[in-house]
Amino acid sequence: MFKNFKIITAMAFAVVAAGFSSSANAGVEGDTITLGSALSLTGKYATNGLHTQRGYDFAVDRINSTGGVMVGGKSYKLTVKYYDDESTPARGAQLAERLIQQDGVEFMLGPYSSGMTKAIAPVSEKFGVPMIEAEGASRSLFTQGYKYLFAVLSTTDLYLPGALNFAADQKKSIGKPASDARVAMAFEGDPFSMDIRAGLVEMIKDYGMKLVIDDQLPADLSDMSTTLTKVKALKPDILIISGHSKGAATAARQIDEMKINVPIIAMTHCEAAKVHEKFPNAATGFLCPTQWVPGIDKKDAMFGSAADWNADFKAAHPSYSSVPYQSAQASAAVYVWKEAFEAANSFDKKAVRDAIAGVEMQTFYGDVKFGPDGNNVAKPMFLRQIGSDGSYNLVSSFSDLTYPRNVSY
Template sequence: MRARSVLSALVSLFALTVAACGGSAGSSGGSQTGQDLVIGVPMSITGVQAKEGGLAKQGYDLWLDWINAQGGVNANGTKHKVVLKYEDDQSKPDISAQLTTKLITQDKAQLLLGPYGSATTASDAVVAEKNGIPMVEANGAAQAIFNNGYRYTFGVLSPANKYLQGVIDMAATLNPKPSTMAMLSADDSFSLEVAKAAQEYATAKGFNVVYTDRYPNGSTNLSGLVANAKAKNPEMLLNSGHLAEAVAINKAAKDLRLDAKLYAYSVGPSTPDFVNSLGTDSHYVYGGSQWTPQVKYKPSFYLSVPDYVAAYKKKYATSDDPDYHVAESTAACLALQKAIENAGSLKPDKVRDALASLDVITFFGRIKFDSRGINTYKPMVVEQIQTDGKHHTVFPPDVADAKPQYPTPTWSSR
């Protein structure tokens, strides 16, 4: 009996010691190990926006490796390994909404990361709101998403109306200053918002908008529109659309010898595929960018800008810098992570409230949401593909690593 009492006391002492350390047998660093955190991710793995979707997925997966290497997300002293559950929405909003419902109801996703594109994000936001599941998104910039009174959708990226404003601000500083502009736009909500804001802003800045037109989202036969624009002899050719359309417009401009002094596209120039598709014809092209490796933010957690670039190149065995689609997608993960940490909980309503009050500096910039849930607090920059074949930040001057190469030579003189 005496031996049994001693053994019982030793077992009790061991249990108290473990409890005092705040851990279980599977814990480390003073934190307990909890159940996996399942985050649902509808994504354009195939379809017309698969290239952009692939970049977004890279950004998510880069964070996934990092957070799980830390033992997972820390919620009030318990670390939860993260599982990203992907579903291919085929770049179609209706399919994306169906898959988001499946992720919540069948796969038991506790939280959501957004898809690629404003149209799919808008459809998924309805599902997130209906189910009371927070969705942090990085690739839907249309403000129309955030004008519906939703409480569960948060966007880390600057809104659509900002995409080409920096290009116009830069153009106003060039010598000789261009005076006329043509604006082509896809007919989706994001592209139309970008185009409308760019036209109004250019007019306010004293530029003459001589031609505007729109085309069906995803179209690549755009020679007719480019020919119409050429007839107006614009000194600036701007496009609001997506990667495939930007490539098509640039090719048509060369074929038709539309010799603008400045070419700028809302989406496309920042991606490796734009350069790979066009080769030297991509030189001199500008793009508004959510982020570049030249930004000078000093993050309060996660990686610095140089360390982020290095981590990306190592994981994906590439010499290319991460483009802004990659960076903003990682930033969405960071927002979700920090909200969980601040809430001390995985419960959707508590994470939602923590997102609403979030205000942090990351390698991507400031993440803070206005009353609608979109990040209006982070500026954009302008980058250009220069004659060395590399992307350079050219505006604003305080973050630029190169001056704009301007004016663009005529096609026949390149």
């Protein structure tokens, strides 16, 4: 009796162990390659999480319907296993571990936002699982020496220097030194915004400009009128704001209400917050950094030109009046996975990782080439100015800029 019990227990263990070992190969099973991603489908990043997911899915469908991924002469289909990280970093790290250890995922797509990527990257790094991410731009992600983290987008230090250069150019154009420019900044305290700020502070020092306001905004950003009151009193030449979509929405609303009249206003996430639709008066002339615009002259064999991708994506998701760049870069990340698998011609994690590091390609999203730190060094950042009709116009030099911004409150 007792002996039987032992045998049964042993068998049970064997069955369980077999179950585990079979699931450990789920990275590639049959003719399917599973990419794993913890994405913010609920919580405060849910909107952008959804943009990202749609971008991933759009690229997966396109790749699968055009022959899939060819490895060792065989065609594989891509599929993405998603978990909802509820926009909380701790949950993201947990889910990354679950994807890798329980679900046996061997290749990852990134989450949304720098904060979430910061939580997940150490996990994928620990297990040697390569991750191509499209939504974590914080410069500090690429100073940690991670070997398995790659990003198709430009890092935060490239977001807003252009706007500051315009302020300098404006002073020069009226025969004054750039150091005459007076700068006001308001940033949320999250890693993304703080990174942008650090880069700008450096530049302001180099130019010798005067930083007249340097406020930090709270995370529950529903009122920034005190900062704007100061702006009104100090009349800076340029106002720079970053606080994700909620920061952009709050800022635009109160800039409108308080009739703030700064000649150059630059902020992140204008499109995501739809400031051009909700506050057309105030938003006229805002400078918005963007990772990608449909008008650029880039193309690839999979998606066609930037404009083609834009049109196809809009056709697939008619609810977008203008397509967020978050979706474009998500599609680009999936495309890089296909290239990397085909270049590696294997599913060995190490070999695939090295193949990603060697990728050099042109996509509809821009050129992709990873630097030694894993960030994309081939793609520039763009600045667009909102016109009075709500259009976003690419601004590449000061002469393209409507200065001062043309508002009528």
